[in-house]
Amino acid sequence: MTERQLFLGAYLLFPSGHYAGAWRHPYSERDFNDRTLYQDIARTLERARFDLAFIPETVSYREGFARHGLSNGLKHDPAQLAAQVVAVTDHLGVGVTLSTSFNEPYNLARTLLSLDHLSGGRVAWNVIQSSGPANYANFPRAEQLGRTELYDRGDEFVEAVLALWRSWAPDALVADPETGVYADTTRITAPEYKGKYVEVRGPLNLPPSPQRHPVIIQAGDSPRGRDHGARWGDVIFAIERTPADLRAKKDDLRARAARQGRDPDALRLFAAVQPIIGETTEIARARRDALASYIAPEAGIEFFGMFSRLDLGDLDPGTPYAQVLEERATPEHLESRTIVQLDELLGARKRAVTLAEAAVTFSTSELTPQVVGTGREVAEQLADIFTSGAADGFLVTPTHFPGTFDEFGRAVVPHLQRLGVFRTEYEGTTLRSHLGLK
Template identity: 40%
Template sequence: MSRQMKFVAFLMAGPTSHHHAMWRHPQTENRFLDPAFWETLARTLEAGRFDGFFFADVLSFYNETIMARGGQMSLLDPIPLVAMMARATSRIGLGVTISTSFQDPYAIARVLSSLDVLSGGRIAWNIVTSAIDREAQIFGKDALLPRSERYDRAEEVLGVCIDLWTGWADGALVLDKESGDFIDEAKMRRTEIAGKYVGGRGMFTVPPSPQRHPVIMQAGSSPRGRDFAASCAELVFTLQHSLPDMQEFYTDMKDRVDKAGRNPDDCAILVSVDPIVGETESIAREKQTYINELLERDPRLGIALVSAHTGLDLAQYPIDKPICDIPAEAGSRGSFDVILQGTNASNLTLGEAAKRFATSELCPQVVGTPESVADELQEFFENGGCDGFIVTPTEMPGSFEAFTRSVVPILQKRGVFRKEYPGSTLRETIKS
C-alpha cells in the first residue's frame, strides 16, 4: 500500500477555530452548546474516514476584546463533549487538550484512561503547557511557572501518567466468578515517583484500553517544545505557512525524533490547513474574500488574538510598527517565532500581521475546486512537507461537510487516503 495521508479535524467548543470571523458567517450554525450538533459532526468526520478530531482548549478568556468580539475561546469543557461524540461513533479518534500546568498527573491519567476504555481505545491527549497568566489566575495562582520550567513540569506529568497507565500487566483483570478472583495482584505494579513538580504513589485503578493508553499529541514550536514532542509525541500539530516552511519543520522534527532514540515513522507531522472549497475556482475565491473581509473591519480582534497567543501586550505598540521589531523576551517564544516566520517575507506591520493571523493563524488557506484543493494537499504531502493535515473550518459545519463529501473521495480515488479504517483503535489508524 502506498503512503497514506492523515486527517485530524481542529475543533473548539466555542464560536471560532482559526478563523475568528467563523461565527459571523451566515452559513455557520453557532450550535456549539448543542450536544446533537457535535454528535452529527463526529459522524460526518467518521464518514469521511478522518483519523480523528481534537478539541483545542483554553481555560479562561484570553482578554476582554476576544471575549466581547467572539474570538477564540472555549465555552465548554471538551471532555464531556468527547464522551458524547464517542457514543455517536465507533472508529474515529477523539482528542482532548489538557494543560500540564494545573492538574496533577493522577487526575489527568484517570479521566483520559476512563475515556479511552469507554471509547474502545480511541482517545488522544493533546499536551499543552499554557501560555497566559490568566489561565493560572483562574486556578487561584498568581502566574504560570517561568517559561523555561513549563516543559520540565510537563515531562514529569507525562512520565507519571505513563507509569500509571503501564501499571496493569496483561491478564491482571481476572473476573473469575467461580474462584472469586477479581484482580491478580501479582500482575499489578505500584507507581512510586517523587519529582520536583509532581509525583504519585500507589496503584492505578483504571484497566488498560485496547490501545493500552491514549495517543500522545503535541504542538511544540520552540526548540524546547520540539524536543519535548520528539521524545514522546505520536502526532505533532504544527502551524506552517508554505511548503518550504513545512519541509524545514518536517526535516527538523524527524531528526529530533531520531536523536531521541525513536523511529521517525512513529511520529506523524500534521500541518494545519484551512480548505475553502467551491464549485469553481472563482466561487471558491469569492468565498475566501467574503469570510476574510469580515475581519478587515475589526483590527482590534487581530491585535488581541496575537497578544493572547504570544503572551505579549501588543496593544502598546503602534499598528504600523514592523512586527519583526517587537521584542519578545516574555510570553510564548515559539508562538511568536511562528508569527515572525509567516510575516517576515512580506515585512508586515503589526496591524497587517494581526489581520492575517486572525484569518488562518498564518496557515495556508487552500482555496479552489475539490480537484485543485486535493492537488495542493497532495503537493504538500508528497514533497516532504507533512504526513497529513489538521483541517480547520471557516464555517461550521459546512467546511467539514464540503471537504468530506468532495475532496476526500478524490484523494481516496488517487490512493493517498484510506477508504476504510484499518482497525478499531486510534493508534491502529494513525500507524496505517
C-alpha cells in the first residue's frame, strides 16, 4: 500500500472530445440534449469514486466542427451541465470551464460560487483565456489582446474573482431570528478591485461555500501560460505523450510555482489519457484499431486542420502527407507540437501515408496517449506513471459515452484500489477534501 493516492477526472465533451469519432461509435449515446445522459455519467463516475467531472468550454461556432460532430460542434452551457451533474451526486466534484476574456469577474464569481454552495462545495473553475476572430466576433466589445496580455488580464481577473469570493468572512452569515440580524455586514468588505484591465467593486452577494470557494484548474502550456497556472492553479491539466514529458512539465511547473512563492506540493498535475479496455489484450488492441473507422477522412482533415493550423480544406484526402507538408507547411508549422508529435506517432510510416491517414491518426486521440489493455493492464500502466511521480492523477478521455466511464469504473478502478493507489471510499464531501487541498 502506498500512502499517496492518485486522482481521477473525466473529460466530458460532446459530441466528441479528443476522439473525433466518439458520437459515431456504435456504443455511444447520441442525444446530447437529454439531461439523463449527463446524470447517468455523473452517477457512474461517483460510483467509481472519481474526483471530478470536467466540462470544457468554447464560445464560437465552426461550420466543419458542427457538420462532422467534432469537439464543441454542439456545446451546452458548462454551468448548466454542471448543475445536472451535482444534482444527482453527493461527492463527485465538477470542473467548469469559463473564459476570462468574455465574462466579467462579478457574474463569473457568482455563477461558480452559487454552484459551489448548491453542490455542498464540489466545484472547480477551469480558467481559460480565449482569443481568435471567431470568438471575438461574438463579443465585439471585448478588448482584443495578444497572448501575453491575455494572460496579464487573466491574472487580474483571477485576483478579482478570488477577492469577490473572499468578500464575506466565514462567520458573516448570522441568520439569527432572535436578534433579527441576517448578515453581520461589518464582516463583509467590498474588494474595490482596480487593475489595468479589470475593475469590480463588490462585495459579492454570497457568503463563502462549504469549501470556502471553488478550486482552480488551469491548463496553460506556453511559458506565460505555465506561469499563470503555477501561480493560481490547484489542479493543472496536461496532455503529454510520454511519462518523461509529463515529468519534465511537472518539474517545470513546480519550479515556476516556487519562484512565485507558492508551495510546489500544492499543485496537482492531471495527465490526460485515453483508456481502451478489452476483455483480453487482443480485444483491447482490436478496439483501438477500430477507432479510425468511425472518423470520415473529411472529419479527420477538418479536425487536424484546426490543430495544425494548416490550410487543408481544398485538398484531396488521398494527397501524400509528405507533399502536403512540403507545399503547405512553414518552418513554424513544422516545429509545432502537433506536427512533431504526429510524426512521432506515425513513426516509420510518417512520409508514406496520405493526408487522410495522417489526419485520422491524429483524430483518434488528439495526441492524448492511449492506454490499451485489460482492466488490470490499464490500471498497472496508470499506477506505474503515478508511482514514478510523473503525474498526480489522470483525466480520462472517452472513446464512447457513457461506456468508457462505465468500463473504467468496473474494470480498471478495482485494480487501482487493489494496487493501493486509489480510494475505496470518499473521505470528505468537498472537492477540496478529495484533492487533499487546504
